[in-house]
Amino acid sequence: MAEPERLLVMIGVIARLLRGLRHVAVGASSPVPAAAALVAREQGGGRPVVSILGSESSNPFTDGGRELFDCAAQGRLDAFFLSGAQIDATGAVNLLGLGEPGRMRRRFMGNFGAPYLASLVPNVILFRTDHGVRTLVEKVDFVTAPGVEGRWLVTDRAVFRRQAGRLRLVSWHAGEMAETVRAATGFAFETAHDAGETPGLEAAAAAQLRGPVGAVLREVYPAFAAQLT
């Protein structure tokens, strides 16, 4: 995973994207989104409501594993997060494996709820903590979930948003430039005309990460929480 400073920038970007939403859910293997959602909740005085899979203290569901998915189909879930072994130029994600479907040479954990949530949740934020040419590719080997216009991708190097069918560079983190991001990306992209450096994590958010947010993170993602502090 990326250096802690880069993870903090990612947390800041995602937390800002979540402002004003009502209900945000965080799925499996998603420590950066979990931290960002909790920061957004602190800053919003308890809104959005945050559901973190695997958490006992930050999970309001009472109807079992299906409730999150029922919420999504009804429009009661505003944002969710997806990563992928591969993310492509259209914003499609591949969580399943590498190689030809049915004859894959490498398999990852599985599709989880992504094939369903990606088409039902209005704000799906893509994230990847190891931005590189093997993870950000022109075309995914397997479409766990297709890309959608307007979708954000937040990595440890940069922020992209899909416009006119392809991801476009919106900002790069401190220490990067458009050229370094391009060299580390496996697909060609345009740069937004107002692109610039990604704003860092606000001091207040950093304090929240050391305080109440860190306490929840240590419950679900102890190794990640230790890395941040």
Place this chain on the structure above:
Amino acid sequence: MTATPAELAALIPDGAVLALAPDYSGCSLATVRELIRKGAKRLRLVGLPQLGLQADLLIATGCVAGIETAAISLGELGLAPAFDRAWRAGSVSVTESTCPAIHAGLTAAEKGVSHLPLAGVLGSDLIALRPDWQVGPDPFTGEPGLLVPAIRPDFLLFHAAVADRSGNVWIGVRRELMLAAHAARRTLATVEEVAGHDLLADDLWAAGTIPALYVEQVATASGGAAPVGLRGRYGPDRAWLASYAEAARDPVSCKTFLDAWLRDG
């Protein structure tokens, strides 16, 4: 009357379709250990909706022919190592799914119907991996829709905190276990303790209780969810889990590690 985990394991025949909870729900590791000890074979595991340590242990010891799941992993510790090895060798078949399709399949079984429509998913390559799923126009709206078949496991096996003497089992907020108990033909549970009072007599308990009518057999197993832990009772044994994740990457060290686990428990 409660049984032992070994007696629960004896009820599960080779080749059974066995539904297992993910690591954050309720895992009867005490019974999984007995399944391994008795040399269970050709089990077909269903994840509720994903699989974790229990599945990897059963796969590591050759008990499993296939899995149906939305994912299989050791959570923050990464890929399930024994599964990964078995998948590469082609010795375990995988029916790829997604969380809501498993919930929908179990819900169909719960309602005694053959299938259920499911929102989303169209547009994913997952559809092509599931010839048993049907895509066609919704008869009410005419829009394209997905139908998934009922999932009716032969057995549900889980661990919970409390049962009573009548065999009612309290699961609290872990309602996916309620759904799975409604869907499965037979449900087996281990519990930390058997309460002296009737769980159905008080609504505070009853609302989170699987009635005995769905439960075939309960066994007492204090600490029965270790090393993954049990909500509200004890946490995961992170040192054990990290040791397993490391040892299981190699078949020889995996066997040494698990032989010790089987011997000491």
